[in-house]
Amino acid sequence: MIVQPIDYLLIVWFALAVLSTLYVAWDQFRHNPEPVVMKWGFILVTLYMGPLGLLMYVLADKEPQPGTHEEFTRPLWKQGVGSTIHCVAGDATGIILAAVITATLGLPMRIDLIVEYIAGFAFGLLIFQSLFMKHMMGGTYLENVRKTLLPEFISMNAMMAGMAPTMSFLMMGRDMRAMQPTSLLFWGVMSLGVGVGFFVAYPVNVWMVKRGLKHGLMTERESSTHSNHGGSHAGYRMKSDATVPQLAAVAGVTTLMLLAGLIVPGFYVNLSLSAHDVGGYIMPPGMIMDFNTPAETMRDMSAILPRLVSYRAPADARGDQILEPHLDNGVKVYDLEASVIRWNILPDVAVDAYAFNRQVPGPRLQFTEGDHIRINFHNNLPESTTVHWHGLIVPNEMDGPAEITQKPVPPGGSYNYEFTVGQSGTYFYHTHDHPDRQQAFGLYGALLIAPRDGKEPKADIEYVVQLQEWLKREWLTYPAMLMEGGLPNYFTINGKAYPATEIVKMKVGQTLKLRIIGTNNNFVHPMHMHGGPFEVVAVDGQILAESARYMADTVNVGPGQRYDVVWNARLPGKWLFHCHIPHHTTNNNVEQNGGGGLMMIFQVEP
Ligand SMILES: [Cu+2]
Secondary structure (H helix, E strand, O other), X not given: XXXXXXXXHHHHHHHHHXXXXXXXXXXXXXXXXOOHHHHHHHHHHHHHHOHHHHHHHHHHHOOOOOOOHHHHOOOHHHHHHHHHHHHHHHHHHHHHHHHHHHHHHOOEHHHHHHHHHHHHHHHHHHHHHOXXXXXXXXXXXXXXXXXXXXXXXXXXXXXXXXXXXXXXXXXXXXXXXXXXXXXXXXXHHHHHHHHHHHHHHHHHHHHHHHOOOOOOOOOOOHHHHHHHOOOOOHHHOOOXXXXXXXXXXXXXXXXXXXXXXXXXXXXXXOOOOEHHHHOOOEOOOOOOOOOOOOHHHHHHHOOOOHHHOOEEOOOOOOOOOEOOOEEEOOEXXXXXXXXXXXXXXXXXXXXXXXXXXXXXXXXXXXXXXXXXXXXXXXXXXXXXXXXXXXXXXXXXXHOOOEOOOEOOEOOOOEEEEEEEOOOOEEEEEEOOOOHHHHOXXXXXXXXXXXXXXXXXXXXXEEEEEEEEEEEEEOOEEEOOOOOOOOOOOEEEEOOEOEOOOOEEEEEOOOEEEEEEEOOOOOOOEEEEEOOOOEEEEEEOOEEOOHHHOEEEOEEEEOOOOEEEEEEEOOOOEEEEEEEOOHHHHOEOOEOEOOEOEOEEEEEEEO
């Protein structure tokens, strides 16, 4: 599934890799006069390295004219390519097989790397070098193992010194789909890792060919294959002039390179994590991830994966729709469900959201003081959740905090919240399980309770304002939070950013009661009204005594707070109501029609 720009690149890359491999395989088995082991070496390496494998094949190995392979492949740099090819073909195959198995088993990355090294070494030495090359080298299998042990060790060390950090940094990078063998990105990382490993291993292979420690490219023609079948071939025998100090130094340095490649990435990324912990998660750009960042932290800040979206709301859909109950023996019963949706905050900007009843904000719950109510809650999210009734006095087990008053409701699970409403005023409900993630994704809604005696400050028009902060980057939605990389770049009133916020029409002389709810997670938003002050008549659901009411034109609405204010439409015109942190009135820092985000218009007619 395409969720990041790199996915297009990967599709093109692997299409080219397949075409390149088909060409090399066809050409090798039709024309090229060399041992079968080398034919397969080039085919595998081209599969892993794509067009780069093809490039090396045509530049260094493919016979240009019949009968010229011996002459063509003689230069040392080409012999070095051949030597690296048969090291990489075997080692990389072992490493990739091991990587798939360890990822599937869920072993931590640092164990992965060790298993991969052992598997790569074993595969290269025991199968690719000793077994497949035996008929050319002559001698017994064990003699071959013994003879190729040191060159294979040197080459494998150098290759893994390049491949291991490539895998560590990219698999534990921002896009951890790279840890999952079911993802194209995993294969992209493997491909790149093999490429880096090849170039790191190339210089020592050139040296080993030069010193007669390793074979480079060889020529084997049809006739000679038959005449030498099962026996040794004099031309393939080697005599090395490398000295013991030289061998010790090269083996030592490549071992140090290997250790650095395995260990140093662990200074920067958390190699104790596995594909089961964090595989598939995509982290926000700019997030700080260090060598001891826990898997929980990463899961908490990761994007909603687009494949989890189960419903795409129409672009003009509005949240905060009144939810009608049905009656059951005098109890008002409401059905509430949480799921993953795609929601337009602007006509051309959609976020992935966690939503109650497929809307952002969730549906409006309207109770009357004294109601007996039951909420049948069902969780269709990919993670556990709960619902909390913010500001209400309810039995403790109905209050919602996960792990404190109840077990969180698992994915697919349900919970019945039942209580009698003893208060009145402006409240809201929201998730109380990982709210830093879930509420930031949209799990909240207004909860308005009418007093039984009907006595509350009234106005000609009522309007509910629910604030929210969003982080949408590179096609994905992350939970906005006050952490590095988590800062929001979009802001909404009732699920829409200006200019998509509602325009409320009024007439001069009419009064407006705004119920402003801090449903957002991070900022105290100074909500400011143009065209004259309003009167603050209630705070946090509590009606202020006449003597305690006050005039203001800005209220600082913190997360969780509610302010009921009454405003008079004094003059005709378009009167703005907006947050006074100017960044919060932009859309990804862009102003459209004079602003964005937390801004809306009250249009007063004469
Ligand atoms: Cu603000």
